[in-house]
Every structure is written in C-alpha cells, then in structure tokens.
Amino acid sequence: MSYECLLYETKDRVATLTLNRPDRLNALGGTLREDLTAGLMRAIDDPDVRVIVITGAGKGFCAGGDVKAMQDANQAGRGRPLMERVAPSRDRTVLLMRDSPKPLIAAVNGAAAGAGMNLALACDIRLASSAARFSQAFVRRGLHPDWGGTYFLPRVVGMAKACEMIFTGQILDAEEARHLGIVSAVHPPERLLPATYELATKIALGPPIAIRLARRALYRNADADLQSSLEFETFAQNICADTEDAREGIRAFVEKREPTFSGR
Numbered sequence: 001m002s003y004e005c006l007l008y009e010t011k012d013r014v015a016t017l018t019l020n021r022p023d024r025l026n027a028l029g030g031t032l033r034e035d036l037t038a039g040l041m042r043a044i045d046d047p048d049v050r051v052i053v054i055t056g057a058g059k060g061f062c063a064g065g066d067v068k069a070m071q072d073a074n075q076a077g078r079g080r081p082l083m084e085r086v087a088p089s090r091d092r093t094v095l096l097m098r099d100s101p102k103p104l105i106a107a108v109n110g111a112a113a114g115a116g117m118n119l120a121l122a123c124d125i126r127l128a129s130s131a132a133r134f135s136q137a138f139v140r141r142g143l144h145p146d147w148g149g150t151y152f153l154p155r156v157v158g159m160a161k162a163c164e165m166i167f168t169g170q171i172l173d174a175e176e177a178r179h180l181g182i183v184s185a186v187h188p189p190e191r192l193l194p195a196t197y198e199l200a201t202k203i204a205l206g207p208p209i210a211i212r213l214a215r216r217a218l219y220r221n222a223d224a225d226l227q228s229s230l231e232f233e234t235f236a237q238n239i240c241a242d243t244e245d246a247r248e249g250i251r252a253f254v255e256k257r258e259p260t261f262s263g264r
Contacts, residue, residue: 062111064113127192128187
C-alpha cells in the first residue's frame with residue numbers, strides 16, 4: 001500500500017510514518033491528513049508492529065496547517081468555516097492516537113508549528129533534533145489552536161506557560177522544549193533517528209499487553225481520583241499476571257537472562 005504524502009516502513013516491530021511534503025515543511029495539506037490516519041490504522045492493526053514512530057521528511061517535522069492552501073481557497077471563494085472543513089478528519093486522527101494500543105514516539109526533526117506541534121504532543125514520547133523549533137503559531141494567523149493543543153499543552157508545560165505560548169505564538173528551540181518537558185531528549189540531527197529507533201526497539205522488546213494496559217492507565221488516571229486509579233491498576237495487574245509474558249518474565253529473572261515476550 002502506498003500513500004501520496006506519507007512514507008510507511010516497518011522494521012524490528014517498529015512502524016515509521018514519515019510525513020512527506022518536504023516542499024511545504026510537511027504542512028497538513030494535500031492528502032497528508034488522510035494518509036496519516038490510514039498509516040496509523042495500518043500500524044495499529046498490524047500484529048507485528050508494537051511501536052509507532054512519526055517523523056518528517058526534509059527540514060521540517062510539520063508546519064501545521066497549509067496556510068497557502070487556505071489563502072488560495074479563500075481567494076477562490078471556496079473558504080468554509082474551519083470546523084466544517086477539517087474537524088472530522090483532524091479529530092479522528094487525534095482520537096486514534098490517544099486510543100492507540102501501541103506507544104507512539106515523535107522524532108521531531110525540524111519545525112513543529114501549530115498543528116504540527118500538537119501532533120507531536122499527541123504522541124507519548126517526543127525526541128528532538130537540535131534543529132527543531134516549536135510554536136503555537138495559530139495566534140499569528142488569527143486562528144485558534146486545534147489538533148488538541150489546548151488539551152495537551154497545559155498538561156505538559158503547565159497552564160501559565162501554555163497561556164504564554166498560545167497567546168504570543170512564542171517560538172522555542174529544542175533545548176527550551178527539553179527544559180519544559182515537551183521533549184525527553186535533544187540529539188544532533190544525524191543522531192535523532194538512530195536514537196529514536198534505539199528507544200522504540202527497547203519498548204518493542206517489552207511485554208505488549210502490560211505496556212498497552214500501562215499506557216491506558218496513565219492517560220485514564222491523569223484525570224481520575226486515587227481510588228479509581230488503584231482499582232484500574234488492580235484490574236490491569238490481574239490481566240497481566242495471567243499472561244504467558246508474565247510467566248516468561250519471572251522465569252527469565254530466576255534464570256538470569258533477558259526475557260522474550262510473545263504478546264500472549
């Protein structure tokens with residue numbers, strides 16, 4: 001299966017989705033939104049894939065909405081309310097990422113602006129190139145954040161900093177983003193993908209059932225009270241304890257070797 005604006009490849013149980021509109025810094029125009037959703041669904045449905053990596057082709061990660069396409073549509077009289085135009089596909093993609101049973105890692109290789117930054121925030125883990133830049137650029141275009149920005153950003157950087165970034169369109173370099181917890185690590189450009197694959201492969205070697213349930217618990221419990229969080233942990237632990245992976249993990253510990261997890 002091929003895509004017009006997305007490169008898709010798998011290796012060592014890791015699926016890599018590369019946004020592929022480098023001439024537009026991978027702005028979310030053309031068929032990119034639809035291709036990204038289709039690629040995510042493909043990776044989620046593939047039993048041989050355990051981790052999903054999202055990155056960008058060329059110098060940018062994702063420049064957000066295709067502003068030139070918006071202007072062309074307005075000049076041609078094709079402009080419609082933004083919600084009517086993009087919300088269904090946008091929301092489907094963001095919800096698909098949040099509900100994914102498999103971890104998502106963003107390898108932010110360059111500019112991540114507006115919706116592009118929020119696409120990265122929708123991933124579980126973010127690594128950045130030293131060339132990466134982050135901004136909530138919407139205000140500079142007279143627009144409102146979308147792709148979950150008002151949901152994800154304050155949960156990562158706190159409400160005050162989220163307000164500052166959204167109200168001003170402030171641009172952060174990679175080290176500033178790391179300091180704020182937007183990314184976990186910053187690497188030289190040539191080391192970003194190797195470092196990302198090292199992390200992705202390490203996760204992919206883990207027990208997929210336990211990781212899937214832990215991911216679900218982390219997001220569910222972020223907005224839950226302690227009692228219901230403890231109850232869900234017990235529910236998830238009971239499921240994990242009854243798996244072949246748990247038995248293999250215990251055997252491997254006793255036998256002083258690395259476990260081989262089968263996902264059963």
